[in-house]
Each structure stands twice: as C-alpha cells, then as structure tokens.
Amino acid sequence: xxxxxxxxxxxxxxxxxxxxxxxxxxxxxxxxxxxxxxxxxxxxxxxxxxxxxxxxxxxxxxxxxxxxxxxxxxxxxxxxxxxxxxxxxxxxxxxxxxxxxxxxxxxxxxxxxxxxxxxxxxxxxxxxxxxxxxxxxxxxxxxxxxxxxxxxxxxxxxxxxxxxxxxxxxxxxxxxxxxxxxxxxxxxxxxxxxxxxxxxxxxxxxxxxxxxxxxxxxxxxxxxxxxxxxxxxxxxxxxxxxxxxxxxxxxxxxxxxxxxxxxxxxxxxxxxxxxxxxxxxxxxxxxxxxxxxxxxxxxxxxxxxxxxxxxxxxxxxxxxxxxxxx
Ligand code: GLU
Numbered sequence: 001x002x003x004x005x006x007x008x009x010x011x012x013x014x015x016x017x018x019x020x021x022x023x024x025x026x027x028x029x030x031x032x033x034x035x036x037x038x039x040x041x042x043x044x045x046x047x048x049x050x051x052x053x054x055x056x057x058x059x060x061x062x063x064x065x066x067x068x069x070x071x072x073x074x075x076x077x078x079x080x081x082x083x084x085x086x087x088x089x090x091x092x093x094x095x096x097x098x099x100x101x102x103x104x105x106x107x108x109x110x111x112x113x114x115x116x117x118x119x120x121x122x123x124x125x126x127x128x129x130x131x132x133x134x135x136x137x138x139x140x141x142x143x144x145x146x147x148x149x150x151x152x153x154x155x156x157x158x159x160x161x162x163x164x165x166x167x168x169x170x171x172x173x174x175x176x177x178x179x180x181x182x183x184x185x186x187x188x189x190x191x192x193x194x195x196x197x198x199x200x201x202x203x204x205x206x207x208x209x210x211x212x213x214x215x216x217x218x219x220x221x222x223x224x225x226x227x228x229x230x231x232x233x234x235x236x237x238x239x240x241x242x243x244x245x246x247x248x249x250x251x252x253x254x255x256x257x258x259x260x261x262x263x264x265x266x267x268x269x270x271x272x273x274x275x276x277x278x279x280x281x282x283x284x285x286x287x288x289x290x291x292x293x294x295x296x297x298x299x300x301x302x303x304x305x306x307x308x309x310x311x312x313x314x315x316x317x318x319x320x321x322x323x324x325x326x
Pocket of ligand 1 (some may be wrong): 039074092
C-alpha cells in the first residue's frame with residue numbers, strides 16, 4: 001500500500017529518492033502494493049489470501065499488485081498490520097474482537113485503527129488425536145503430548161481460553177508443543193504428539209494430511225466448560241464439523257468456534273480497499289469456487305455478521321452501492 005508505493009515512471013535512475021515524495025499528480029500512475037497476512041500453507045487462510053490476490057491482480061485499471069505470503073496466523077497478522085508490514089489480513093473473529101477492544105491477549109491495548117472488511121468461512125476449534133492415544137474427550141488431553149499452537153496463531157489464542165476454563169497450564173500436558181500449523185500433521189503421524197489443535201475451516205489440507213497418514217479422530221468439544229465459554233463470550237458459538245470429510249471420521253462432531261474475518265486498518269486508503277472488495281464481490285461465483293469452505297458464503301451475511309471492528313470506509317462505500325448496508 002502507500003507504505004510501499006512508488007511511481008514506476010519515477011523509479012528510473014537518480015529519481016528514486018524523489019519518488020518517496022511523490023506528488024498527488026503522480027499518484028494517478030502509482031502502482032500500489034498490498035500484502036495480505038494469511039496462515040500456514042495447509043490451512044484455509046492461505047487460500048483466502050491467494051484468492052483475493054488472484055482477483056485483485058486481474059483488475060485492469062486499479063494498478064494494485066497484491067501478494068499473500070504465509071504467516072504465523074491471526075495474532076501475527078494483527079501485529080503485522082500494526083507494524084505496517086501488512087496492509088490486510090485474515091484473523092479469527094475472537095482475535096478481531098480482542099484486538100479492537102483491548103481484551104484477552106491484547107489486554108489494555110485497544111487497536112482503535114483496526115477495521116473490518118468482511119467475514120469469511122466458519123472455523124471450529126478442531127482437536128485431532130491419534131487413535132492409539134486413548135484420547136476420546138477434551139479432558140483426556142491432560143497428561144498427553146498436545147500441540148497447542150505457535151505463538152501468533154489463532155489456535156494458540158483460543159486454546160488458552162480453553163485451558164483457562166479448565167484450569168490448565170502448559171504443565172497440565174506431558175508436552176505442550178508449539179509447532180506451526182504446517183508442521184502439525186507430520187508430527188502427529190510421526191508419533192511426536194498425541195493431539196493437535198487447529199482453529200480452521202473444513203475441509204483443509206492439514207487435517208486431510210493427518211487423517212490419511214495416521215489413524216486419527218476428531219474429538220468433540222461440548223462439555224459444560226465449553227458451553228460456559230460460549231455463553232460468556234459473544235464471539236464464540238457451538239458448531240459442527242460435518243462427518244465424512246476426512247478418512248476414519250464418518251460422523252458429525254460437535255465443537256465450538258469462530259469465523260474467519262478479513263481486516264485492515266485506517267492507514268490503508270479507501271480506494272484500495274474499495275477496489276479489493278469490488279474485485280471479490282463482482283466476481284463472487286468465481287471466488288466461491290476457489291475453496292470448498294467458501295461454498296455457502298452469502299455476501300450480505302459476510303458484511304453484516306461476525307464483525308466487531310467498524311467497517312473500513314472503502315468497503316462500506318461498495319456495500320452501500322450494493323444496498324447491503326444502509
Ligand atoms: N485460524 C488460524 C489462525 O488464526 C488459521 C487457520 C487457517 O490458516 O486457515 O492462526
């Protein structure tokens with residue numbers, strides 16, 4: 001975005017320094033670079049970011065170059081937005097709420113500049129355990145080797161909420177590993193961990209990889225402590241991982257979760273955000289086909305539900321034009 005923007009005309013030779021002070025007249029020709037924070041490559045955020053960029057990079061007149069690298073996940077994306085390394089990012093709805101309001105892991109540091117763009121797919125907290133681990137319920141995780149997620153990931157943030165509700169600390173597990181999302185499936189298959197936790201849309205590559213390489217089961221999360229969490233916090237709700245998506249897991253599994261949301265902050269200019277949402281919603285059938293987790297998305301719901309930060313003004317302009325918001 002404007003932090004990385006330069007005028008292609010002015011970049012040649014000795015004019016590079018002058019380009020840093022590009023005048024409004026030159027802004028017309030400026031190529032805008034936007035970087036979208038995603039998650040691990042075997043998750044769904046990576047596909048969200050790549051899909052958005054694919055549509056944005058096709059725009060003929062907007063002159064926006066979009067890239068969407070893999071990152072540590074939701075909390076890392078909020079931190080990247082704050083530092084200016086990222087212009088947009090995918091974050092869990094609980095992380096959006098906590099960051100904007102300064103609660104949870106963001107206690108006392110409300111991120112007033114955070115802005116919502118839209119909600120995407122649902123993301124249940126997904127615990128997958130090796131069949132030979134003896135884990136059948138959430139309580140069975142105590143004393144086992146559990147991947148609670150890398151710091152910076154959304155699953156780590158949500159697992160800490162679960163651990164607090166249970167009165168657990170990292171010492172409650174035989175091992176509380178902190179592997180990145182893309183490393184969990186092979187750790188489970190190699191018997192380095194008994195269970196992995198992932199807040200993620202379904203179906204996804206990581207759970208597919210794990211269930212096809214080792215006999216493993218999705219664990220239901222619906223006891224009283226979980227129901228207490230859902231009652232206490234407005235951004236959690238009960239949800240179901242449909243049966244039959246993964247090898248060895250034919251039945252629906254009840255758990256709780258959040259939604260993935262697409263966010264930015266007030267430093268990102270209105271026109272870039274407007275062009276980005278226009279690229280997606282003008283080509284929405286195409287967008288929906290880019291991942292099975294997008295199949296049931298409805299534009300009006302995406303822009304009115306699951307968001308706690310205010311809408312970015314550039315997004316709101318497009319949504320008003322469509323009659324989706326007042
Ligand atoms: N929910 C995860 C996180 O916030 C990422 C899931 C994904 O990559 O699809 O870190």
